[in-house]
Amino acid sequence: MKIGIVDTTFARVDMARHAIEEIQKLVPRAQILRITVPGFKNTPWAARKLIVEQECDGVLVLGWIGKTLTDKLTYAVASMGLVLLQIEYGKPIIDVTVHEDESEDPKELYNIAIDRARKHAVNLVKLIRGEDLSKYAGKGLRQGRPDVGPILEDLGDKFIEW
Amino acid sequence: MKIGIVDTTFARVDMARHAIEEIQKLVPRAQILRITVPGFKNTPWAARKLIVEQECDGVLVLGWIGKTLTDKLTYAVASMGLVLLQIEYGKPIIDVTVHEDESEDPKELYNIAIDRARKHAVNLVKLIRGEDLSKYAGKGLRQGRPDVGPILEDLGDKFIEW
Amino acid sequence: MKIGIVDTTFARVDMARHAIEEIQKLVPRAQILRITVPGFKNTPWAARKLIVEQECDGVLVLGWIGKTLTDKLTYAVASMGLVLLQIEYGKPIIDVTVHEDESEDPKELYNIAIDRARKHAVNLVKLIRGEDLSKYAGKGLRQGRPDVGPILEDLGDKFIEW
Amino acid sequence: MKIGIVDTTFARVDMARHAIEEIQKLVPRAQILRITVPGFKNTPWAARKLIVEQECDGVLVLGWIGKTLTDKLTYAVASMGLVLLQIEYGKPIIDVTVHEDESEDPKELYNIAIDRARKHAVNLVKLIRGEDLSKYAGKGLRQGRPDVGPILEDLGDKFIEW
Amino acid sequence: MKIGIVDTTFARVDMARHAIEEIQKLVPRAQILRITVPGFKNTPWAARKLIVEQECDGVLVLGWIGKTLTDKLTYAVASMGLVLLQIEYGKPIIDVTVHEDESEDPKELYNIAIDRARKHAVNLVKLIRGEDLSKYAGKGLRQGRPDVGPILEDLGDKFIEW
Numbered sequence: 001m002k003i004g005i006v007d008t009t010f011a012r013v014d015m016a017r018h019a020i021e022e023i024q025k026l027v028p029r030a031q032i033l034r035i036t037v038p039g040f041k042n043t044p045w046a047a048r049k050l051i052v053e054q055e056c057d058g059v060l061v062l063g064w065i066g067k068t069l070t071d072k073l074t075y076a077v078a079s080m081g082l083v084l085l086q087i088e089y090g091k092p093i094i095d096v097t098v099h100e101d102e103s104e105d106p107k108e109l110y111n112i113a114i115d116r117a118r119k120h121a122v123n124l125v126k127l128i129r130g131e132d133l134s135k136y137a138g139k140g141l142r143q144g145r146p147d148v149g150p151i152l153e154d155l156g157d158k159f160i161e162w
Numbered sequence: 163m164k165i166g167i168v169d170t171t172f173a174r175v176d177m178a179r180h181a182i183e184e185i186q187k188l189v190p191r192a193q194i195l196r197i198t199v200p201g202f203k204n205t206p207w208a209a210r211k212l213i214v215e216q217e218c219d220g221v222l223v224l225g226w227i228g229k230t231l232t233d234k235l236t237y238a239v240a241s242m243g244l245v246l247l248q249i250e251y252g253k254p255i256i257d258v259t260v261h262e263d264e265s266e267d268p269k270e271l272y273n274i275a276i277d278r279a280r281k282h283a284v285n286l287v288k289l290i291r292g293e294d295l296s297k298y299a300g301k302g303l304r305q306g307r308p309d310v311g312p313i314l315e316d317l318g319d320k321f322i323e324w
Numbered sequence: 325m326k327i328g329i330v331d332t333t334f335a336r337v338d339m340a341r342h343a344i345e346e347i348q349k350l351v352p353r354a355q356i357l358r359i360t361v362p363g364f365k366n367t368p369w370a371a372r373k374l375i376v377e378q379e380c381d382g383v384l385v386l387g388w389i390g391k392t393l394t395d396k397l398t399y400a401v402a403s404m405g406l407v408l409l410q411i412e413y414g415k416p417i418i419d420v421t422v423h424e425d426e427s428e429d430p431k432e433l434y435n436i437a438i439d440r441a442r443k444h445a446v447n448l449v450k451l452i453r454g455e456d457l458s459k460y461a462g463k464g465l466r467q468g469r470p471d472v473g474p475i476l477e478d479l480g481d482k483f484i485e486w
Numbered sequence: 487m488k489i490g491i492v493d494t495t496f497a498r499v500d501m502a503r504h505a506i507e508e509i510q511k512l513v514p515r516a517q518i519l520r521i522t523v524p525g526f527k528n529t530p531w532a533a534r535k536l537i538v539e540q541e542c543d544g545v546l547v548l549g550w551i552g553k554t555l556t557d558k559l560t561y562a563v564a565s566m567g568l569v570l571l572q573i574e575y576g577k578p579i580i581d582v583t584v585h586e587d588e589s590e591d592p593k594e595l596y597n598i599a600i601d602r603a604r605k606h607a608v609n610l611v612k613l614i615r616g617e618d619l620s621k622y623a624g625k626g627l628r629q630g631r632p633d634v635g636p637i638l639e640d641l642g643d644k645f646i647e648w
Numbered sequence: 649m650k651i652g653i654v655d656t657t658f659a660r661v662d663m664a665r666h667a668i669e670e671i672q673k674l675v676p677r678a679q680i681l682r683i684t685v686p687g688f689k690n691t692p693w694a695a696r697k698l699i700v701e702q703e704c705d706g707v708l709v710l711g712w713i714g715k716t717l718t719d720k721l722t723y724a725v726a727s728m729g730l731v732l733l734q735i736e737y738g739k740p741i742i743d744v745t746v747h748e749d750e751s752e753d754p755k756e757l758y759n760i761a762i763d764r765a766r767k768h769a770v771n772l773v774k775l776i777r778g779e780d781l782s783k784y785a786g787k788g789l790r791q792g793r794p795d796v797g798p799i800l801e802d803l804g805d806k807f808i809e810w
Contacts, residue, residue, distance in 0.1 A: 007785045012799045014786030036781035038771045038791070041727065042742060045734040045775075052738065065232075070713075070747050073724040076235040079203065081731040083243040086207040087250070088735070090214065094204060099232050106799045123200045127207075133198035137169045138176030141200070151174045151268045227394075238397040241365065245405040248369040249412070252376065256366065261394050285362045289369075295360035299331045300338030305362070313336045313430045389556075400559040403527065407567040410531040411574070414538065418528060423556050447524045451531075457522035461493045462500030467524070475498045475592045551718075562721040565689065569729040572693040573736070576700065580690060585718050609686045613693075619684035623655045624662030629686070637660045637754045 001027050001128060004050030004059035005034040006043045011064035013110055015096060015117035019060055022121040030125075040065060040097070041074055044081030051089050058128040060121055061095040064113075075099075092127040096120045098144070116144035163189050163290060166212030166221035167196040168205045173226035175272055177258060177279035181222055184283040192287075202227060202259070203236055206243030213251050220290040222283055223257040226275075237261075254289040258282045260306070278306035325351050325452060328374030328383035329358040330367045335388035337434055339420060339441035343384055346445040354449075364389060364421070365398055368405030375413050382452040384445055385419040388437075399423075416451040420444045422468070440468035487513050487614060490536030490545035491520040492529045497550035499596055501582060501603035505546055508607040516611075526551060526583070527560055530567030537575050544614040546607055547581040550599075561585075578613040582606045584630070602630035649675050649776060652698030652707035653682040654691045659712035661758055663744060663765035667708055670769040678773075688713060688745070689722055692729030699737050706776040708769055709743040712761075723747075740775040744768045746792070764792035 003023055007016045016034060023030050033054050035046040040063040050056040061082060065075045075097060082093045098113045120143050126133060140148040165185055169178045178196060185192050195216050197208040202225040212218040223244060227237045237259060244255045260275045282305050288295060302310040327347055331340045340358060347354050357378050359370040364387040374380040385406060389399045399421060406417045422437045444467050450457060464472040489509055493502045502520060509516050519540050521532040526549040536542040547568060551561045561583060568579045584599045606629050612619060626634040651671055655664045664682060671678050681702050683694040688711040698704040709730060713723045723745060730741045746761045768791050774781060788796040 007782075009781055009784040009787055009789040011786045012788040012796065014798065016782070016785055034782055036785040037775065038742065038768065038781075038789070041731065042734075042740065042775070044731050045738070045740050048735055048738060068749075069720055070723065070745075070749075072231055072235060073720060074727065075232070076239055077724055077727045077731055079236065079239045080242060080728060081735055083203065083206050083239055084246070084732070084735055086204075087210055087243055087246055090207070090210060092204065092207050094200065097232075101230075101232075110799045120200065127199065127204070133171055133200075134169075134178070134196055136171040137178055137198040138173045139171055140174040141171040143200070148174065150176065151272045234393055234397060237394065238401055241398065241401045242404060245365065245368050245401055246408070248366075249372055249405055249408055252369070252372060254366065254369050256362065259394075263392075263394075282362065289361065289366070295333055295362075296331075296340070296358055298333040299340055299360040300335045301333055302336040303333040303362070310336065312338065313434045396555055396559060399556065400563055403560065403563045404566060407527065407530050407563055408570070410528075411534055411567055411570055414531070414534060416528065416531050418524065421556075425554075425556075444524065451523065451528070457495055457524075458493075458502070458520055460495040461502055461522040462497045463495055464498040465495040465524070472498065474500065475596045558717055558721060561718065562725055565722065565725045566728060569689065569692050569725055570732070572690075573696055573729060573732055576693070576696060578690065578693050580686065583718075587716075587718075606686065613685065613690070619657055619686075620655075620664070620682055622657040623664055623684045624659045625657055626660040627657040627686070634660065636662065637758045 002031045002033065002054065002056045003124065003128070004047065004054065004056035005032060005062065006046040006050065006059060007034070007036050007062040008039050008043070008064060009036060010039040011062065013098070013113040015062040015113050018114050019062065019117045019121035022118045023125060026122065026125050040078045043078055044085060047082060047085055047093055051085065051091050056091065058092040058124050060124050061093060062117055063095060063097040065097050065099045067101045092124060094120045094124045096143070112144035119143040164193045164195065164216065164218045165286065165290070166209065166216065166218035167194060167224065168208040168212065168221060169196070169198050169224040170201050170205070170226060171198060172201040173224065175260070175275040177224040177275050180276050181224065181279045181283035184280045185287060188284060188287050202240045205240055206247060209244060209247055209255055213247065213253050218253065220254040220286050222286050223255060224279060225257060225259040227259050227261045229263045254286060256282045256286045258305070274306035281305040326355045326357065326378065326380045327448065327452070328371065328378065328380035329356060329386070330370040330374065330383060331358070331360050331386040332363050332367070332388060333360060334363040335386065337422070337437040339386040339437050342438050343386065343441045343445035346442045347449060350446060350449050364402045367402055368409060371406060371409055371417055375409065375415050380415065382416040382448050384448050385417060386441055387419060387421040389421050389423045391425045416448060418444045418448045420467070436468040443467040488517045488519065488540065488542045489610065489614070490533065490540065490542035491518060491548065492532040492536065492545060493520070493522050493548040494525050494529070494550060495522060496525040497548065499584070499599040501548040501599050504600050505548065505603045505607035508604045509611060512608060512611050526564045529564055530571060533568060533571055533579055537571065537577050542577065544578040544610050546610050547579060548603055549581060549583040551583050551585045553587045578610060580606045580610045598630035605629040649678045650702065650704045651678055651680050651772065651776070652695065652702065652704035653680060653710065654694040654698065654707060655682070655684050655710040656687050656691070656712060657684060658687040659710065661746070661761040663710040663761050666762050667710065667765045667769035670766045671773060674770060674773050688726045691726055692733060695730060695733055695741055699733065699739050704739065706740040706772050708772050709741060710765055711743060711745040713745050713747045715749045740772060742768045742772045744791070760792035767791040
């Protein structure tokens with residue numbers, strides 16, 4: 001298995017280190033190729049390179065997004081690029097983006113970043129392997145935060161449909 | 163008939179179970195293929211897989227969208243991917259998205275999800291079959307909520323154009 | 325002439341009926357093909373079908389858009405799909421969209437819908453015929469509302485450029 | 487030189503008349519082809535026609551955009567189409583859009599429209615001719631308004647970098 | 649090495665001069681090709697020209713974005729074009745955009761522009777050379793502003809994960 005990782009010098013946490021650790025735990029012989037770019041907007045270029053030139057089976061993109069409207073639009077534009085790559089080449093790309101408006105507390109942002117990077121690294125391996133995730137469908141899983149669970153669970157499974 | 167279903171572990175309701183029930187009622191011999199991905203942004207990848215590799219005749223995408231601007235942009239980006247797939251491959255894709263800002267009450271969200279998934283499962287079958295839906299055109303049908311009906315009905319059909 | 329019409333069961337007015345009436349008045353022998361889909365997001369799929377499989381010369385898309393940000397994004401995404409189809413296939417597509425935030429009064433929305441559908445049906449025929457519309461350029465024509473006219477007219481044509 | 491012009495019946499000023507005047511002053515033997523469409527959203531279709539079927543060397547698109555969020559999204563969608571055409575065919579397209587929220591005063595809107603159309607008509611000719619505009623780079627040129635000039639000029643060229 | 653530069657007459661700072669200085673310092677024999685266009689929306693056309701017709705190895709796009717919603721949408725649309733070019737041709741494009749809402753003070757905007765242009769010129773050379781930037785990954789580097797550094801540094805590297 002050949003996995004691509006794209007990350008940025010803009011980010012404030014080295015998420016790739018954690019993602020790589022997870023991948024190596026799961027797939028010790030995985031080949032990991034990494035490209036670091038300045039910011040999120042260059043990640044489609046790097047992801048394409050990893051898929052087309054390096055023939056990676058999937059790519060994990062680790063981004064960090066500021067708080068302004070400009071940052072949000074940048075996020076949308078680059079995400080669209082990552083979706084287009086998936087449509088064109090058929091390889092899964094998961095983007096792990098940490099948004100600075102997710103928390104005022106840098107410690108919390110740090111933890112969100114690590115947790116999200118680790119969990120999505122595992123998710124990417126599963127998508128590449130074609131693992132059946134349907135047993136988790138609708139389970140309210142979260143990356144970067146604790147899982148919220150399915151709504152039915154909230155209601156003690158006693159909830160009757162209207 | 164070969165129907166693809168894409169859903170997520172992010173969602174808080176297992177909408178696929180309900181959608182599959184509807185499809186099986188309508189088309190007992192339908193072949194149903196399902197891919198569960200982590201979140202809405204990976205649904206174009208999965209939908210493409212079901213159309214290109216599995217040759218599905220149509221795909222139902224079941225998503226769950228948070229409340230923030232980031233979530234809304236994610237929704238737009240992935241939806242654009244699903245539209246692009248329809249343009250490229252000519253197969254119908256209906257996305258059933260439940261937005262957390264549709265209700266503060268989890269019970270209501272649950273019911274919206276189930277109702278929308280069921281009704282759109284039926285809609286997808288109709289689109290694949292090429293059924294003529296024009297008798298319902300302009301009728302104010304809704305998925306996830308009761309139908310609102312046509313405006314003329316509101317006015318007791320007595321409304322005269324200005 | 326072969327004209328495609330795409331409309332939705334979501335809409336609260338049967339705009340197609342009015343559009344078809346206009347087309348038949350103008351081009352009695354026009355062949356009209358209609359596909360009704362659940363909502364605006366499936367209109368690119370249907371428009372593509374009418375252009376690629378049915379070889380329509382142009383398509384009128386009749387949509388109805390809710391008031392929320394989600395609805396607005398849905399509008400943008402599907403509209404983008406309709407623009408892409410025009411770029412890919414070179415056939416004109418006019419979308420007639422009625423937005424629920426255009427009026428609080430259902431009667432007014434009804435009239436907007438009818439007027440816009442009728443006028444754009446005529447516009448589509450003109451685009452397909454390649455009619456020269458330049459004599460109306462800059463004239464402030466509106467669909468769904470009365471024309472606002474050119475600015476110069478407001479000023480009694482007496483306005484002198486600064 | 488073959489120049490395409492696309493304008494709309496929605497606009498409240500006949501910008502094309504002014505643009506054509508400028509083009510004819512600069513390139514008396516230019517061939518000018520014009521398509522008028524109902525609204526901004528149909529301009530990509532017309533621009534494509536002028537580039538692909540009429541082999542224009544560049545296109546000037548003259549649009550008029552309302553004040554609502556719907557209008558802004560429409561602007562973004564059609565602009566995206568014009569960017570895609572430039573990427574696909576390599577011909578320059580300049581869009582001259584006048585936004586109704588640029589001024590409350592119709593006279594001012596009128597003047598913005600004329601000035602922008604005239605200046606961008608000249609710009610398009612320069613792009614088609616491959617003229618080197620680098621001597622104006624960073625000069626704060628504006629269309630529709632007086633030039634704002636470079637920041638250094640504001641500061642009497644005495645500004646020292648931090 | 650062949651580097652393309654695209655800038656605008658709309659910008660209020662001649663960023664290209666500074667970017668070129670940096671490139672020449674790093675790669676004295678680099679061939680630099682520059683196209684100046686009126687505004688940001690024409691930069692995808694120019695970048696494509698530099699990549700396709702001039703065979704540049706990468707392009708630096710220098711833009712200046714106003715404060716209104718229209719300007720922000722224009723930014724998003726043209727940025728999307730630049731991402732699409734990177735996906736289609738596989739050459740890196742870095743856009744250096746200065747947004748007028750980044751500061752009320754023109755001197756500060758001036759300094760943001762120069763710093764961002766210089767740093768991203770260096771970044772582009774590194775991407776073209778295929779330099780490994782992973783040692784800076786997650787380091788909170790900024791262009792236009794001082795680096796913010798990684799979160800762990802803020803906390804004196806004493807921070808323990810939750």
